[in-house]
Amino acid sequence: MRKKIVAGNWKMNLSFHEAEALIHNLMDELEEAKPTAEVIICPSFPFIEMATDYMEEHLFKVGAQNISPFDSGAYTGEVSAAMLASMDVTHCILGHSERRKYFNEDDKMLTIKVNQALANKLIPIFCVGESLPERESGKHLEVVRRQVRHGLFHLDTDEFAKVIIAYEPVWAIGTGMTATPEQAKDMHSYIRTLIAERYGDEVAKATMVLYGGSCNSENALEIFSQEGVDGGLIGGASLKAEEFISICKQASIQDV
Numbered sequence: 001m002r003k004k005i006v007a008g009n010w011k012m013n014l015s016f017h018e019a020e021a022l023i024h025n026l027m028d029e030l031e032e033a034k035p036t037a038e039v040i041i042c043p044s045f046p047f048i049e050m051a052t053d054y055m056e057e058h059l060f061k062v063g064a065q066n067i068s069p070f071d072s073g074a075y076t077g078e079v080s081a082a083m084l085a086s087m088d089v090t091h092c093i094l095g096h097s098e099r100r101k102y103f104n105e106d107d108k109m110l111t112i113k114v115n116q117a118l119a120n121k122l123i124p125i126f127c128v129g130e131s132l133p134e135r136e137s138g139k140h141l142e143v144v145r146r147q148v149r150h151g152l153f154h155l156d157t158d159e160f161a162k163v164i165i166a167y168e169p170v171w172a173i174g175t176g177m178t179a180t181p182e183q184a185k186d187m188h189s190y191i192r193t194l195i196a197e198r199y200g201d202e203v204a205k206a207t208m209v210l211y212g213g214s215c216n217s218e219n220a221l222e223i224f225s226q227e228g229v230d231g232g233l234i235g236g237a238s239l240k241a242e243e244f245i246s247i248c249k250q251a252s253i254q255d256v
């Protein structure tokens with residue numbers, strides 16, 4: 001039996017004081033709820049230190065939303081994986097559709113970032129997912145296959161075993177439209193088939209595959225109870241402590 005994972009992607013939201021209040025509320029709620037699911041929060045860079053300070057209570061882990069493809073040096077404005085690792089950050093979201101879309105991060109760039117993360121002992125939460133036109137034209141499997149293969153399959157088995165995958169249909173992100181439980185289940189199963197072909201059944205079974213896209217306290221239980229769904233990557237609903245903890249509790253009800 002293994003624990004599910006619930007990761008909160010705060011994106012570019014909140015002021016310093018709002019972030020502080022959210023962390024305090026999360027601490028209080030987590031202390032009381034004690035969910036068995038692993039909880040990860042991914043604040044913006046300026047709030048990372050505040051989050052890792054409180055992480056010492058062991059109620060949650062802290063992830064970043066991005067890393068530089070470079071090691072260190074004259075790259076103004078960039079934040080390296082090594083810097084984050086030195087602040088006890090444990091995870092990093094990579095391949096998010098917003099970074100693919102607004103910052104032109106392609107498969108090649110993402111392989112570099114995945115390598116940077118792993119070389120610095122950060123666990124990548126690697127996002128894949130199709131757009132609405134791709135889903136409607138029946139290309140969703142092909143798109144996700146390309147993203148998984150091109151972004152991750154250069155890794156050897158030991159490296160790949162550290163990666164968490166998040167299936168996030170782009171049309172479900174921030175839209176209030178979730179994938180149906182069947183759509184999530186089918187895509188998670190397809191992703192595992194791809195992994196099995198490359199790394200074998202054991203690795204495929206062991207890989208954590210999260211669902212993301214308008215997941216909230218109303219739909220989390222149904223989504224998390226689908227076979228092969230190992231938890232969620234939560235955007236909007238991670239900005240309210242009560243809502244986020246409710247999702248964490250729902251992820252704690254069933255074991256994978």
Ligand code: PGA
Nearest residue numbers: 173174213214234235236
């Ligand atoms: P959402 O975002 O929950 O607001 O749809 C999910 C994500 O982008 O990770």
